[in-house]
Amino acid sequence: MVGDHVRVVVVEVKGRQVRLGVEAPGDTKIYRGEIFERIQEENRRASQVPADALSKVSSLWTRIRSEGAGDAG
Amino acid sequence: MQVETTRFGPLEFASGQLYELTEGLLGFPLLKRFILIGNEADGGPFRWLQSLEEPALAFVVIDPDWLAPGYRSELPRAALEAAGLDRPEEGTVLALVTIPENPQEMTANLKGPLLFNSKTRQGLQLVLDEERHSLRCPILSALARR
Numbered sequence: 001m002v003g004d005h006v007r008v009v010v011v012e013v014k015g016r017q018v019r020l021g022v023e024a025p026g027d028t029k030i031y032r033g034e035i036f037e038r039i040q041e042e043n044r045r046a047s048q049v050p051a052d053a054l055s056k057v058s059s060l061w062t063r064i065r066s067e068g069a070g071d072a073g
Numbered sequence: 074m075q076v077e078t079t080r081f082g083p084l085e086f087a088s089g090q091l092y093e094l095t096e097g098l099l100g101f102p103l104l105k106r107f108i109l110i111g112n113e114a115d116g117g118p119f120r121w122l123q124s125l126e127e128p129a130l131a132f133v134v135i136d137p138d139w140l141a142p143g144y145r146s147e148l149p150r151a152a153l154e155a156a157g158l159d160r161p162e163e164g165t166v167l168a169l170v171t172i173p174e175n176p177q178e179m180t181a182n183l184k185g186p187l188l189f190n191s192k193t194r195q196g197l198q199l200v201l202d203e204e205r206h207s208l209r210c211p212i213l214s215a216l217a218r219r
Contacts, residue, residue: 035202039185040100042208043198046132046169046182047101051080053133054121056176061117064216 076108079129080121084108092122092165092187093195099185104130109167118216122167122187133170135181140168140215141206148188152199156188165189165196170212180209 001007011019050056078084090108098104103126110121110131118139124130137144145166158164166188168181183206189196 032202035184035200036099038208039182039198039200042171042182042185043098043100043169046171047130049131049133049172050174050176053172053176057119057133057172057179058117060176060213061119061216064213065117067217 076123076125077128078123078131080131081110081123084110084123086110091194092189094187094197095195096197099198099200109134119170120167122169133172133179134167134187135170135212137166137168137181137183137186139219140181140210140212141183144183144186148199149201152188152201155199156190156196157193158188158190163191165191168210171209177213179212180207181212181215182208183210184208 005025007023009021009023011021013019074086074088076084076086086108090110092107092109094105094107096102096105104124106125107122108125110123118135120134122132122134145161145164148161148164148166153159153161153164156164166186168183168186170179170181172179184201184203185198185208186201187196187198
């Protein structure tokens, strides 16, 4: 048990693999820790925006549009 | 209203530009209040999300539908409910953009988008643990495909 409402159960043992199941109330958010950490790390990377990003991104966009591929939107 | 920012200097904004992540950004629980700044100069898909708590912090963001058509309409039911939405069209979805040294290699995080209720302007960062959504979706090639 994790707290009063969350239960971790072994669903299946197959050779060296174990499948775990998590039983929890419907409004509980359950994620693999790994995905959570990867999004946190990507947030950190996204927060490091180069000083000249705006002009660079703008010019890249202008180029894509002038190449005729991005006229939607 | 006005806020002092590192990147834009003093910035005037309207209440309609305010967005709040009620639980903060993942890994940055204290970053809750932002203003969304358009980039009308070039009519492009990129916008800025300026933190109100941290003057130096401004993310580049993009609507994921630019990169993965149908992205918003395919958000899981539970995600909509978490933002108090009945229908995906009632929400505003933004993907955080990562810009490396070579900006041509910039990517968007489609696994952890921000979803806001367009009416209340409150929302959260989702965790979409699905293979098809990339943590680092290459932006330029996706835009060129449009």
